[in-house]
Amino acid sequence: MAKVFMSILGVNCYVPAHYRLNGEVSTLTPFVQEAYLSITSGNWASQDRLVFFLTGEARRKNWEDHGNFPQGLYSRLKKLSLAAEIVAVPFNEGHTEEDIMQNFLTIVEQLQEGDEVIFDITHSFRSLPMLNLVALNYARVLKGAEIKRIYYGAFEVLGHPSQVEEMPEEERVAPIFDLTPYVLLLDWTFAVEEFSRYGMAERLAELVQRRVGPVLRETRGRDIKASALRSFVNHLQGLTLNIYTCRCRDLMGTKIDEALPQGLSFDDFLPPFHPLLEMIEQKVSGFSGK
Structure with missing residues (x-):
């Protein structure tokens, strides 16, 4: 039985911040995914997977190097030396019904029988968290997958990004909310x-x-x-x-x-x-x- 972390990467140039989860605080990073995985780095094994859904724009701007940042998310994750496999999956922007259905199938196809899923819904278009929940619930029935956690990095509690940029870095500590009760x-x-x-x-x-x-x-x-x-x-x-x-x-x-x-x-x-x-x-x- 494998653990699977899933996240849809956005395209914005995110303001670096610290993130807090269960009392632990990450190092400064523009990516909540990096923050979560650094906090939980010891919880991953070789059979586990870290799955990132990427539009073409998200890949160029935030996954690869020299986009929005000198180091993209992939390079940052490699530095964590996580035991789990890192998987990048092409994803549509989801503007049409055809795109929505394809994205739905893409999420379901990444899950195997009995997987334990942790889904980060922080970034990307606001409509996608609903799609994520529907797809995960479908996978629960179809493949016996278990939704262990749904997380949201609440950067906005710090204020508007322009305000956060003016804050001392040590004060930029945003909570990661556990939204798993939605599954219940x-x-x-x-x-x-x-x-x-x-x-x-x-x-x-x-x-x-x-x-x-x-x-x-x-x-x-x-x-x-x-x-x-x-x-x-x-x-x-x-x-x-x-x-x-x-x-x-x-x-x-x-x-x-x-x-x-x-x-x-x-x-x-x-x-x-x-x-x-x-x-x-x-x-x-x-x-x-x-």
């Missing part, structure tokens, strides 16, 4: 669709358990909200299973409407779940005596 929201979307269209609650139960499991272990089962949610989704999963297997006698004993205590709010505990409650109640009301 995608999971919730698919789980809701499965329940809404097909009455299947397995994915919902899995996502709820992923949230409540650690809480219940830490509190030894005493957290009221976590316990209530676990009980509720267990009842819900049992109900849908009884429907699918035509267990009419078991259906008559289902009391899912009593499984979730009234008055509990889950907005702060599990925000994606709260809007589902009304829909779930409507779906199961015919089996709960209402």
Whole structure:
């Protein structure tokens, strides 16, 4: 199982800055990709890959030497002596539907069965992060790839580039944001669709358990909200299973409407779940005596 770092290289002449990730700060660099890979340099092995998607302009200006900078990103990465293979992949600008589809396939083709993916979405056109997420999710289903992290180098928190250029170099420290929770929201979307269209609650139960499991272990089962949610989704999963297997006698004993205590709010505990409650109640009301 290989780790794969992916990034789309932009064309701008980036102002050099330091980047911070998990308490570690990189050396000064115009490239957030170099910053991330220098911070995590010890985490890469020979079977891993560092994949960079390059338009022709990005290759000339920022990948190769003597473009925007005396040393391009490729030369800078070679100096890090990383164990992983560095791969440069041609990429379209993505202005047309044909380009978008080709870029989608290009991303998917770079992933192999079971790869663990870390994607940097800092640079390039603003529409491409959406394409990245769609392509990665497709690869999750098609190839069993796992999205480990999605990162964004938030240079803009320092101010406009012209302002940053006037700052002392030691003060130019930008955070690298972890946007991986967006993947979890995608999971919730698919789980809701499965329940809404097909009455299947397995994915919902899995996502709820992923949230409540650690809480219940830490509190030894005493957290009221976590316990209530676990009980509720267990009842819900049992109900849908009884429907699918035509267990009419078991259906008559289902009391899912009593499984979730009234008055509990889950907005702060599990925000994606709260809007589902009304829909779930409507779906199961015919089996709960209402």
